[in-house]
Amino acid sequence: MNIPLNDYVIQIEEGLLSKINEDIKTFYEFRELFILTDENLFKLYEKELKKELKDFDLKFVVIPAVEQSKSLDTYAKSINELIGLGIKKNHLLIAFGGGVVGDLAGFIAATLYRGVPFIQIPTSLLAMVDSSIGSKTGIDILEGKNLIGAFKNPLKVYIDPLLLKTLPKVEYKNGLAEVIKAGLIGNKTLYEYVKVHDTLTLEEIIMAIKVKVDIVKKDPFEKNERMFLNFGHTFGHAIERHYDYAIKHGVAISYGMLFSLEIGTKLGITEKGLYEEVKDILMRLELVKEPLLDKTLFTKYFANDKKNLADGLRFIFIEQVGQPKIQKGVKF
Ligand SMILES: NC(=O)c1ccc[n+]([C@@H]2O[C@H](COP(=O)([O-])OP(=O)(O)OC[C@H]3O[C@@H](n4cnc5c(N)ncnc54)[C@H](O)[C@@H]3O)[C@@H](O)[C@H]2O)c1
Incomplete structure (x- = not known):
């Protein structure tokens, strides 16, 4: 193709x-x-x-x-x-x-x-x-x-x-974290698939690529929609930085996605139940484990996030599967 x-x-x-x-x-x-x-x-x-x-x-x-x-x-x-x-x-x-x-x-x-x-x-x-x-x-x-x-x-x-x-299994799972992200921001069918499967066929690989391609086509230089792809990445990058990159990117963004869903649920942005559902998937894939990381450790790194523009940090939430939202002025 x-x-x-x-x-x-x-x-x-x-x-x-x-x-x-x-x-x-x-x-x-x-x-x-x-x-x-x-x-x-x-x-x-x-x-x-x-x-x-x-x-x-x-x-x-x-x-x-x-x-x-x-x-x-x-x-x-x-x-x-x-x-x-x-x-x-x-x-x-x-x-x-x-x-x-x-x-x-x-x-x-x-x-x-x-x-x-x-x-x-x-x-x-x-x-x-x-x-x-x-x-x-x-x-x-x-x-x-x-x-x-x-x-x-x-x-x-x-x-x-x-x-x-x-590819080692642990690296495959690392990639699945980005596939789950792609599903959450742009393809419900893909999300439903990874909810119950641990390996992808060519079809889901293509679906995940298309989520990214469609977003990049609309906004190649990350002025707006492309920031959706950073769902989970504000915390994710901060976690990687905190652990001096000794943590896998997929693991870091898995925690990042959960933190965003948790905060989004508290703020009434994220639909109820999605946090628990995604947590179950990430636990099954061993991308996160209990006790979860303490998110307050990581906010100090946000000052250097690329989405922290002159007029404030952009943070990505999910309203419901396939519906991401950019929010400015979130307090942590
Ligand atoms: N440019 C972008 O838009 C973008 C988007 C997401 C992530 N990233 C970056 O991607 C990086 C993470 O990429 P990654 O997870 O591929 O890590 P990686 O490149 O470190 O690869 C992970 C490990 O898998 C091994 N590996 C890769 N392919 C293999 C194969 N076919 N067989 C055997 N071993 C194989 C590598 O040798 C390495 O040990 C991060 O630096 C992240 O910031 C960039």
């Missing part, structure tokens, strides 16, 4: 990896391909990538497989390596990995030589349904997550769900 988004296409198909050699040749004329990936994926897929991209000379830059790789330090080191390997402004950079690889490679693609063309091949569920879609790239700094970044369209996003066969 091909899903167009602005001026590029997201291709989703089981087994797609075996077709991209021919596809890339239709729009790229050079032999060198520069691939940024992490050490886990390099071990698992180096041979397969060399086999599938047989008409290209692959040059790898391999980063540690941790959130801390989204740093100024790894950004500078990766750029040094890429230049050392001979990358030029019209060479193609491929992000082969999860959200960490995608965000870092995308930011390099946006800034190296003021822009090099790049492609996303997301390998984690989270990256397939979320981080590879919508052109946001970035890195973390001491003051907070994703505080330096750029919007950079890839030339293509190639999604091959067969890559998920090697």
